[in-house]
Amino acid sequence: MDKILEIKNLTTGFYIENNFYNVLNKINLEFEKGKIHALAGESGCGKSAFVNTILKLLPKNAKITSGEILFQEQNLLDIKEKDFNKIRGTKIFLIPQDPFMSLDPLYKIENQLMEINSIKDKNKEEAKKIITNALEEVKIQNIDNVLKSYPHELSGGMKQRVIIAMALISNAELILADEPTTALDVSVSNSILDLLVELKNKNKTILLITHDLSIVYNYCDTATIMYLGDIVEKATSKELFKNPKHPYTKALLAALPTKKGKKLENIKGQISPITQVISGCKFHPRCQYTQEICVKNVPLLEKCNSREVACWLVK
Numbered sequence: 001m002d003k004i005l006e007i008k009n010l011t012t013g014f015y016i017e018n019n020f021y022n023v024l025n026k027i028n029l030e031f032e033k034g035k036i037h038a039l040a041g042e043s044g045c046g047k048s049a050f051v052n053t054i055l056k057l058l059p060k061n062a063k064i065t066s067g068e069i070l071f072q073e074q075n076l077l078d079i080k081e082k083d084f085n086k087i088r089g090t091k092i093f094l095i096p097q098d099p100f101m102s103l104d105p106l107y108k109i110e111n112q113l114m115e116i117n118s119i120k121d122k123n124k125e126e127a128k129k130i131i132t133n134a135l136e137e138v139k140i141q142n143i144d145n146v147l148k149s150y151p152h153e154l155s156g157g158m159k160q161r162v163i164i165a166m167a168l169i170s171n172a173e174l175i176l177a178d179e180p181t182t183a184l185d186v187s188v189s190n191s192i193l194d195l196l197v198e199l200k201n202k203n204k205t206i207l208l209i210t211h212d213l214s215i216v217y218n219y220c221d222t223a224t225i226m227y228l229g230d231i232v233e234k235a236t237s238k239e240l241f242k243n244p245k246h247p248y249t250k251a252l253l254a255a256l257p258t259k260k261g262k263k264l265e266n267i268k269g270q271i272s273p274i275t276q277v278i279s280g281c282k283f284h285p286r287c288q289y290t291q292e293i294c295v296k297n298v299p300l301l302e303k304c305n306s307r308e309v310a311c312w313l314v315k
């Protein structure tokens with residue numbers, strides 16, 4: 001496997017009122033180059049904490065207490081902040097849920113694109129050519145108008161296309177897309193997801209954070225399901241849909257709308273706050289198969305044929 005990112009034993013937590021609570025627990029993951037990898041789960045599962053740990057964009061009360069983040073075999077945790085700025089936004093690029101977060105409201109789109117590190121030292125004509133090519137690749141029409149616009153003058157979908165063009169101009173190799181379509185209409189969402197597939201076809205690697213398993217099925221090569229900071233199931237996305245093993249994965253899939261008009265099933269209860277300590281399997285208060293062992297002992301992520309699952313009932 002040609003790995004671009006390898007996470008080893010990664011633990012991150014937050015100090016809250018003098019106590020420390022983990023939001024990611026000893027995470028081990030590998031991401032193959034040129035694929036779309038999904039990280040899925042409900043809100044509060046630790047998905048965004050994972051992205052922010054990779055990008056070292058954690059709040060002041062957070063601390064990474066163990067592990068390594070190997071990007072192209074270099075441990076990102078060993079890199080000083082001033083050097084990390086040469087990686088963040090260039091080699092590793094974030095597409096946020098709200099594209100407005102990545103655009104400066106005070107500057108026109110052209111000025112912002114011209115400031116991207118990879119082109120800011122080029123002559124104006126050459127830089128403009130690269131920008132125009134990137135905007136064409138993300139299927140923006142009326143490019144001259146878009147370049148003269150301020151971010152607030154563009155629709156949400158158009159802003160997200162501009163952000164993806166930024167990733168192209170930056171020559172990003174790893175793109176972290178954190179719920180990139182949540183704020184968009186369905187038809188616009190699909191066109192943005194199609195663009196991510198086009199990036200993958202250019203051998204870019206995408207880590208797509210989502211709570212929507214239909215996106216995982218339709219657009220992603222692999223799927224990792226996270227629950228309260230633990231990986232509970234890892235598989236190819238097709239395998240996961242064909243034969244989900246972990247009760248949490250099954251519950252997420254049962255909650256998906258289907259064309260057959262089947263009644264949707266809600267997942268019992270709610271995600272617990274990180275300040276609540278849960279013994280054994282963290283999903284046990286919501287799981288319909290809970291047994292005594294689940295309450296007492298933590299199930300480890302173990303190989304189960306071609307996938308990995310953390311559940312006492314799956315062997």
Ligand code: SF4
Pocket residue numbers: 246247248281282283284287288289290291294299310311312313
């Ligand atoms: Fe449910 Fe037990 Fe499996 Fe946890 S370990 S998911 S509680 S069956």
